Amino acid sequence: xxxxxxxxxxxxENVGHVGEVIDVADGFARNYLLPRGYAVExxxxxxxxxxxxxxxxxxxLLKREERAQHLRDKLADQTLVFTRKxxxxxxxxxSVRAEDITAQIEEVLGEHIEGSRVQLERPIETLGPHSVTIxxxxxxxxxxxxxxxxxxxxxx
Numbered sequence: 599x600x601x602x603x604x605x606x607x608x609x610x611e612n613v614g615h616v617g618e619v620i621d622v623a624d625g626f627a628r629n630y631l632l633p634r635g636y637a638v639e640x641x642x643x644x645x646x647x648x649x650x651x652x653x654x655x656x657x658x659l660l661k662r663e664e665r666a667q668h669l670r671d672k673l674a675d676q677t678l679v680f681t682r683k684x685x686x687x688x689x690x691x692x693s694v695r696a697e698d699i700t701a702q703i704e705e706v707l708g709e710h711i712e713g714s715r716v717q718l719e720r721p722i723e724t725l726g727p728h729s730v731t732i733x734x735x736x737x738x739x740x741x742x743x744x745x746x747x748x749x750x751x752x753x754x
Contacts, residue, residue, distance in 0.1 A: 604631055668740040696714075
């Protein structure tokens, strides 16, 4: 199999980032990356041309990582409280889903998190304390404490 060196003109997931010179299969470069404009030949001129875009891309990645670390620190101190109606055996009538968790994070902290980042094997269906992992960015995640209280319990 022949190998080709290409300069990435934009970031392609699981392939490379803008401004990187990478080795790929010759056919992949010739039939996919080059015709779609995702990559160009790595000449000195092209490398210099995409250097600024690479720096901007790296700065953006650093900014995302710093934001994720800041959000992790804010979430580590939080306990989200949900109120739901429950059966006599502490099972909920309505569960707490990933969408509920992200909506409350946005309401409390003003930070938007995609529901797919919440690691919830199945919806929370019982009263009491629970723990949920949220993957914020690459290897940055946080263990979030959640408590489900019974609706109307404090009024009795």
